Amino acid sequence: xxxxxxxxxxxxxxxxxxxxxxxxxxxxxxxxxxxxxxxxxxxxxxxxxxxxxxxxxxxxxxxxxxxxxxxxxxxxxxxxxxxxxxxxxxxxxxxxxxxxxxxxxxxxxx
Amino acid sequence: xxxxxxxxxxxxxxxxxxxxxxxxxxxxxxxxxxxxxxxxxxxxxxxxxxxxxxxxxxxxxxxxxxxxxxxxxxxxxxxxxxxxxxxxxxxxxxxxxxxxxxxxxxxxxxxxxxx
Numbered sequence: 001x002x003x004x005x006x007x008x009x010x011x012x013x014x015x016x017x018x019x020x021x022x023x024x025x026x027x028x029x030x031x032x033x034x035x036x037x038x039x040x041x042x043x044x045x046x047x048x049x050x051x052x053x054x055x056x057x058x059x060x061x062x063x064x065x066x067x068x069x070x071x072x073x074x075x076x077x078x079x080x081x082x083x084x085x086x087x088x089x090x091x092x093x094x095x096x097x098x099x100x101x102x103x104x105x106x107x108x109x110x
Numbered sequence: 111x112x113x114x115x116x117x118x119x120x121x122x123x124x125x126x127x128x129x130x131x132x133x134x135x136x137x138x139x140x141x142x143x144x145x146x147x148x149x150x151x152x153x154x155x156x157x158x159x160x161x162x163x164x165x166x167x168x169x170x171x172x173x174x175x176x177x178x179x180x181x182x183x184x185x186x187x188x189x190x191x192x193x194x195x196x197x198x199x200x201x202x203x204x205x206x207x208x209x210x211x212x213x214x215x216x217x218x219x220x221x222x223x224x225x
Binding site for chain 2: 032034036041042043044045046049051089091093095096097098099100101102103
């Protein structure tokens with residue numbers, strides 16, 4: 001079946017540290033891949049997406065590359081800020097519905 | 111920027127009662143969805159809706175659940191007789207099309223607490 005696995009949280013980093021949140025997927029065919037972010041008290045917001053293999057999605061300094069060979073879509077940011085503290089969800093799209101990973105909580109300390 | 115809105119933000123109900131969760135999707139969107147997140151668990155797909163019909167539903171979406179677009183703007187999720195295990199955050203989402211590449215825009219969620 002289709003599924004998404006994310007690294008366990010919470011992840012705690014100091015400001016300006018490098019961030020990687022791992023995401024791997026299992027799916028038939030080539031789904032589109034997404035990262036959503038949920039800030040405290042808010043809904044899910046699209047952070048970035050990639051629709052085919054080797055595509056790189058990017059937004060607000062975050063990047064993720066669709067790797068078909070490793071079935072991965074890891075989220076990276078070179079220098080995190082306190083304002084990046086949130087829960088990050090990796091997801092794949094099958095027929096219009098989203099299948100989510102379990103979410104990774106990121107806490108950035110000044 | 112257009113956004114999806116949901117009301118109420120928090121609903122507390124007694125087991126066995128009916129609840130209706132409301133959503134206003136983005137105005138030019140044609141596809142609507144409900145997801146839920148039980149505390150500490152994954153966000154799970156419940157149902158998708160297009161052209162006044164259910165397009166797809168998950169195994170969670172049993173006969174206790176129903177969806178409706180009662181007018182041109184609202185999209186509702188009804189739980190007929192709530193159970194304790196229905197306690198969760200419920201998210202509404204909408205998209206322009208239902209292709210796998212299209213972005214779904216989410217509302218802030220309704221936290222449902224069943225006592």
